[in-house]
Amino acid sequence: MIAAVGHADLTLDTLELVERELATLLDRVAERATGLVRAGAGLPVVFGRAVRAAGRQLVVLLPTQQSVPAMLPGRDRPAAGELLVLAEQVRLLPYDPEDRHACVAADEKMITASRRLLAVWDGSPSNGRDATAHLVAFARARGIPVDVVWPAGARRTDAPAPARGTRGGLCAR
Secondary structure (H helix, E strand, O other): OEEEEEOOOEOHHHHHHHHHHHHHHHHHOOOOOOEEEEOOOOHHHHHHHHHHHOOOOEEEEEEEEOOEEOOOOHHHHHHHHHHHHHOOEEEEEEOOOOOHHHHHHHHHHHHHOOOEEEEEOOOOOOOOOOOHHHHHHHHHHOOOOEEEEOOOOOOEOOOOOOOOOOOOOOOOO
């Protein structure tokens, strides 16, 4: 499987650039591996679209709490709907989508289950808002190849992060 993570605060123009670059990268990758992503807005959706455009299968991870699908944060709900339409398979993963640490742990599990990581990352260090650098280091420490995607002209928003660990600011994506 090929997993994708990256910054949650990408501009709309950047998401378009990233989707095109991901499609190109997926065409170049020789293995016909399935795409794997955690449900959410922004990068997960553009990755899902790129995976399907490349003729690959997509697996989407949905959060559960006590064996019941968990409610995603508001901005992630429409994106999750699109991802479910794109997905060949949906897997349930126990974590709280409102908790930053739980989201990072879910991403680590996703990466561990993958043979390759596509990281939409500007090279900045991890901080209290974003764990992308941590996830890149996590994959590399386990010998999982990482392709960093940061197209020319890519930008992040200046919007402040929400107070808790949602994909709107604190969950790496």
